[in-house]
Amino acid sequence: MSAYVAVGTAWLAGCSGCHVALLDLADELEDILHVAEFTFSPLGDVREPVSVDVAFVEGCVSTTEDESQIARIRGAAKILVALGSCATCGGIPALRNLSNATEVVARSYAEAPGLEVVGTMPVGEPPRLRDRAQRVADVVTVDVEIPGCPPTPEMIGKALKALLAGEKPRFGSKNLCVECDRKHPQLHLPRRQFLADYAYASTDVEEQDGATFLVPRREIFDDTVRAIFELDEIDPTLCFLEQGVLCMGPATRQGCNAACPAINYPCRGCFGPTPDMFEQGARIMDALATILPPPALTHFEDLVGVSYRFCPPRPACGEGEDKK
Ligand code: SF4
Ligand code: SF4
Structure with missing residues (x-):
């Protein structure tokens, strides 16, 4: 060149x-x-x-x-x-x-x-x-x-x-946790009820224009938003997962120097999966399954929005089918 x-x-x-x-x-x-x-x-x-x-x-x-x-x-x-x-x-x-x-x-x-x-x-x-x-x-x-x-x-x-x-x-091809300074003395075991579970497990039914929607109970949703966004309650030195806050770090490729956890905001997965992961969503489910009771995962109402937001399931994209 x-x-x-x-x-x-x-x-x-x-x-x-x-x-x-x-x-x-x-x-x-x-x-x-x-x-x-x-x-x-x-x-x-x-x-x-x-x-x-x-x-x-x-x-x-x-x-x-x-x-x-x-x-x-x-x-x-x-x-x-x-x-x-x-x-x-x-x-x-x-x-x-x-x-x-x-x-x-x-x-x-x-x-x-x-x-x-x-x-x-x-x-x-x-x-x-x-x-x-x-x-x-x-x-x-x-x-x-x-x-x-x-x-x-x-x-x-x-x-x-x-x-x-x-x-x-x-x-770098490892996950974000290798760049994150937060400590995880309890090996990621949450110290309180997991917030995503807390947000979505208990629902009310709302009718609107003849359609039925399941929505989180307002007071629970408000509590969860407060817990996540009023960050006084969150220890800035401890891993989010240990505090019961969903963090996509284990399923997300390194590269940003853990910019969000560094300002006390959990990773949302925007760097996508590491090269050795088939799917980002499957990997975070895998990680959460080790720390949550199995029924908790089924209560995630927006599973796609949480775990596949930046990298949709590969089969849904028809991976490899149309290459010219
Ligand atoms: S899960 Fe999140 S907060 Fe915990 S070590 Fe990984 S990137 Fe940091
Ligand atoms: S949404 Fe797509 S185009 Fe926009 S910043 Fe993210 S990766 Fe880039």
Whole structure:
């Protein structure tokens, strides 16, 4: 690779947060620009892929337009980098795989609460949803994956510098607990009733528009929110799991230096699974099953939202089926 490197960036189905993290490189980006030129990017004037040494792609492949764009980028790039959890494992946009594409469009445009004009479907020719949203590696060959939602600017800088030097960037592959300073003297055994269990186990039935909903009892829910967010009650030196607060650390890839536990907030799993985990959700269930009585797991009302939020179940994404 020559000293002058052509770099492109693109976004598919994502939120642009990974590009914001790229911009957060700030001064470091200035140094990078001495040896690299960004030739196409949604942040610049040229957005269509042109031939580059390295292309960074944010977002998952959700629409037919994403699919043709990623094929063009793959054809134009010597090295393709999947940037962030949406690109590396589907991310939040791939949660839509739990419904089919027709249901998703109807829910988004015709039924969702808060729509100003209920029942108005999009006019013109919006991009057509594929049957499933998929991680980039399930559609084309990917050379490098950078985890995170979003990845830290440090990780993006490290990857850029390695690639500019003709090397393959490497990231830690253990779980987040190895980066977390919190102590676990009781080997994760919770000291009080587990909060997620506490929140969801006891429910009231609510009727609304002829439909029946199970909701957490208000006073219990309020207590739980207080316990989680009024952090005075939580010992900032002890592992969350030991205090009965769900933390996704055991099922989440390292890389952020345990930024959330460091500010007394439990990990939500945004870096996705480690490379040796098949599924992030299955791994956290595995971990919790060792510290909770079995019936407690069945009381998790939003099992998907808690444990698969950033990396939906692989079969739901049709892993490996559609690769070109
Ligand atoms: S990985 Fe997170 S920050 Fe990046 S596009 Fe997806 S939702 Fe946004
Ligand atoms: S479970 Fe959470 S709080 Fe406990 S050691 Fe792991 S990352 Fe830290």
